[in-house]
Amino acid sequence: MSKAASSPTARLLQSSRLFSLPRPLPPPLLETLTAGGRFRASDTATAPYPTHQAIATTPTSLARGDWGLKRALPAKATRHQTTPHVRIVAQDTPEHITDFASASDHTQTVQKWLEMGVPIVKKQPTRTSYSNSNRKPPTTVFSADDSTDPANPSASRWKFDSPWIAGMQSGEFETYLEKVVSGKKKKAAWKNFLAEAMVEDRLATKRREAQANGEPLSWAAAEEMRPSLWPTAEEVDKFQKELRDNHAVDNLSSELTRLISSFLDAPGLSSTAVANPGKTQDMFNLLNDLDTDDQFADSAPPSTHPAAGLSHLQTNAIMENHPLYGPQAHRAPVLSRVVRPRSGAGSKEHVAKLGVAGIVTNDPVSSNATSGFGSRPGQQKYDPDYMANQIDIDLAGGNKMWVHPRTATIDEKGRIRLEVSRANNEAIAVKTGNVQHIHEQRAAADRPMSSPRMPPPGNPGNAKFGFSLPDRRQPMRSQPRPPRSPPRARSLHEENESEKRFRDLMDKGGKQ
Amino acid sequence: MSLEYALKRLAIRPSTVCTQCRRMFASSANRSAQSATGAFAAVLQSNRDQDTAHRAPRTRGLAASTTRSAGNPSKGIELGRSMVQEIAAGQQAKRDAALADLQRSYTRQDLERQAVRKWKVGDVYSPSDLSGYEQAKWKRISRKPYPTRKTKGDVMDQLGMNPINEYKNFSIMSEYVSNMGRIQHRKETGLRPVNQRRMAKAIRRAIGVGLMPSTYRHPEIIKGTLETGRRF
Structure with missing residues (x-):
């Protein structure tokens, strides 16, 4: 049935929120039941995938509480949200209320996920035998x-x-x-x-x-x-x-x-x-x-499309171009939260659990390769092993670890299985703006015999820096090395030093 | 532990070990670990003496060792000096940590105990999921809800079993009676009407032929429950 063919009333109804909101999916099981039949769960925890449609409204309508529903939603609950997105649990109830909840948990997760740019790949075999x-x-x-x-x-x-x-x-x-x-x-x-x-x-x-x-x-x-x-x-x-x-x-x-x-x-x-x-x-x-060969031969058939609408990227073989330092060998790392370190509360696990953009995944390095059992390293040094080992109670914001998100698969239950690797040190330095030591190392390597050790231009070791911007690297090198700050949480919208400098440059260029 | 032992085990040994350095290694750090008040006293003492008594011998000792090594530049001295510094730094860090623990009203164990939720791969969380309110919910242990027909379907149908034929299987029958031996209601068992009638008949039959007590669960089941601590 086409929309044009139906009556004006039908068209009005079809485009209304009353009819266009899809039926919610069945609630996912958060916790697997144990043999004893006991389980721990929370009814208000964020589900591994959204089950309800998230809806938004225009700012003017938001001010009036108008979400296109039967009755206005209370402004007190929605107006002051950073991301005013709601999910409608029930359009109308016997108590004459519209049951709604904030959907920002999933909309923000999608936002963060899209910023990471992770391609979704076919499921790899789980067997790791010969x-x-x-x-x-x-x-x-x-x-x-x-x-x-x-x-x-x-x-x-x-x-x-x-x-x-x-x-x-x-x-x-x-x-x-x-x-x-x-x-x-x-x-x-x-x-x-x-x-x-x-x-x-x-x-x-x-x-x-x-x-x-x-x-x-x-x-x-x-x-x-x-x-x-x-x-x-x-x-x-x-x-x-x-x-x-x-x-x-x-x-x-x-x-x-x-x-x-x-x-x-x-x-x-x-x-x-x-x-x-x-x-x-x-x-x-x-x-x-x-x-x-067949992804679904011996496991349950998937409950969603294998990409789950999360990504249409086909590859992660992308070279990022930094505005100051040119093409980078590694993509910008993501700061992940260590949601569960390896040791804690009497239990010792094989790997730490990381929260990358709000999605829990395994730390790629297992406890075999540990080195961080000692006391807290100096403030200057970022040590991922130390971060993965146990909670540091003095660290403001909690344990964090830089990772490179690689690929992801959607398993048969609709959960995201993200694969990450620990971030490259140079990539962290570029991301945080502490690149002085890299310049120094490169200068030291160049000094004795200038050209033969240099890789051809355009390679990671010898990036093309371009010529559209004035080369400000020389004064940087002569400056005394600034004390490096400890790794800290950085929100997605915060600028780092190099980005600030880049913006300053652009401003100056605009004035000239 | 004195550094003297450590240095004696080195292949390249300095001619003498700075005796002044020994004082700081034989500090009260180990003894203080024996009791909390001792630790506190030690921390206070060390803090008080930090600038005066502690720093001075260290610098003096280092100066002495450097002057000595100036005449005889051996690697052992250098190694020893670096070890001295390392151990001193380690002790200082330990003292700082002990002091910080005393000043704090909570320990690491307290924090770890608050993070109850066992995160699984693929979980999605928002900031509220990390809050204490949400974590407290994960602390509660719930019992498995009875499988209702709506959620799981009729168990007997799923397994292709006829309850009447299972009347001799007292472990199955015991699952469908209460602690006091009463046959459970169909809203608890989740069986469809036909199977509920069959199950009730099987239980009555088992009781009738004397395979099962009528006022409590089968003793074998109770025994198993007591042993494993698992409740039905």
């Missing part, structure tokens, strides 16, 4: 190469008609077999499906023969031939028997498996396993393929 030696580089979920692959039509899909059979309990599976699969209609459809598969098979043979004779079969001729190739019921039964017999030998890589999964529209098994029926290769290879 069979993973041919581990592929991460590929984006938007890559087009899979969707054009006719041999594996299900590879780029994430939504299937069939329920997740592997996740069914035995009773559920019995019910599914009884109610869905073994119905009369479904059986007839299966026979029809087999007959169609046979026709395609026979047509392919005809085409091959015609090709061998030198006169390729035209599309019209093939269509004409189609009805004559339709098999009888006995032939279909015979074909089915053959498939079953082959399945006993080939197991999961058999033709029958492929046909059934495409008939039920279930997530398929790997393309390589299906493409080589009858060839029982090395079992490890097969298992490996089952794990790597």
